Amino acid sequence: MKPDTLIIVVGAGIAGPTLGMALQQAGFQPTLYESSAETAEGIGAFLTLSTNGIQALRVIRADLPVLKRGFATPELTLRSHTGKFLGKTSTGTPLPDGTSSHTLKRADLYEALYQEALRRGVRFVHGKHLVDATETPEGVTAHFSDGSTATGDLLIGSDGVHSVLRSVIDLHAPRPTYSGLLTTGGYVQNVKVDVPVGSYEMIYGQKGFFGYAPAPNGEVWWFANVPWPREPARGEVECLGSEHWKQHLLQLHAKDQGPILDVLHHTDHLMTMKAIHMLPHLPHWQKGRMLVIGDAAHAPSPSSGQGAALAIEDAVVLAQCLRDAETAEQAFALFEKTRRQRIERIIRWAARINNSKAAGPLGSWFRDLLMPTAMKWLEKSDSQRFIFDHQIHWDTRMNPTV
Incomplete structure (x- = not known):
């Protein structure tokens, strides 16, 4: 698409600033609209950003500001309530330079991405809570709660698991x-x-x-x-x-x-x-000139350790698709085809982990009995390689005809 395409992004959490930087690297000049008065909320909680998410940030040279805010957590150990050792596993395949998954406060991740995007000249507008969007053949208009509007060629929603744009795209979209x-x-x-x-x-x-x-x-x-x-x-x-x-x-x-x-x-x-x-399956990620990414389109359980990483991957891949496609329709279709299978496979895997956390007495007994064997199998299986070994290559052209 042409570099002068006007791209509006709503939501400046994790996916939003990442998308802003990726679009800028692809030659676009997007504007991000965020509902909070300052930076996106993220007080208190922490998360682990796995190596596939770090690699995606590295593609747009935004990994170092994030890594400085956290500490390496390359592995985890599982135990039962009796102290029995159930298994040990990695939190991500180390990158070629040895970088492993990092744990950091969610607020620090928001702040690192926001400040880096701001430093690069990505434009943010705060205090803009999306309430609706309308589309015409010429463009799309975002309507905000303060009565203001913003019109562009495309509208991308990175507005979280309780996304407004998701409901605009599909009035009957499933609730989280x-x-x-x-x-x-x-x-x-x-x-x-x-x-x-x-x-x-x-x-x-x-x-x-x-x-x-x-x-x-x-x-x-x-x-x-x-x-x-x-x-x-x-x-x-x-x-x-x-x-x-x-x-x-x-x-x-x-x-x-x-x-x-x-x-x-x-x-x-x-x-x-x-x-x-969680948002395990959303039938429609797109409609016309509008698209949702990150948690707005798919929200895995936190047990996956992949929420932030998948949102970051989304942002980088979408920028590639918009760079290489001739029309929004081509770009959005290519993005969904490239991303949906990977994401929904990870969500199903995480849901099974979640179920084991809420198991009853009998289920817990079986879980603790079988998990040591299961953990050894998991370490050697394709499941983790599928998640962690995923690589994004910026110079690879995305083919809209595939």
Whole structure:
């Protein structure tokens, strides 16, 4: 497509700034519209950016600002509530220079991508919450809650799992699916754990799932997944507060081996409890001049460790498709054909992991019995290579006729 194509992007979380930089590298000058007054929200939580996501950032020379904000976490260990060793696995295939997957705060990832895009001259407009979009043969107009509009040739939605643009593209689009789990976490000092810096430990508790990783500064970063059969109403679990959920977690993990209780007792404040939602299959990613990417199009369970990486991959591949196609229709069709199979395979894989976190007593017994064998098989299988060995090559031309 022509470099003077006017591209509007809504949402400046992870996919948005990455797409802004990738489009700029492809010769376009996009404008990003973000609903928050400053940078996108991301207070509290942390994530692991796997090596396939780092490689995608490296394609647009944006990996170093991100890596500086986190620390390497190349492997994780799984244990049962009794302390039984269930297996060990890598969090991503190391890149040729030895770079491994990195753990960092979500807010720091947002900030690193945002600041790097800003430094490169990508244009951001804040305080713009999308409420609707209308399309004409000549272009597409985004309508914002403050009454303002923006018109361009294309409108890309990177506005998250609760995307507005997704509903504009398809009025009957499926809602995000509740996973059956809530999640929270925290940061704690002065707690000793028998795990080296650079390694995660995950514990399948009797009544919940708990993970932690020691950071280089001496903190222990931890998260918990809490089975919660009924999907909570909006604000229902958030309003109960840190102390309520701390006591609830202490009860859930009262009989579990490991440092869980010590970590919880020393945590002053928990992150806001939230329900985990997934978007496993969206029939329509595109319509005319509009397209959704990242969590707006597909939201895997956090168990996949791939949410951020897939959003970054999306952004880079979409920029390639727009660069090499003659029309928006060609570019969007090529993007979806290139991405959908990979993404939905990963989402199905992550859903199976999620189910094991909420297993009942009998299911837990079978899981703990079979997992050591399963983990050894997984390490040698194609599943992880399919996820982590994925490479994006910027100079490879995307063929719109395929």
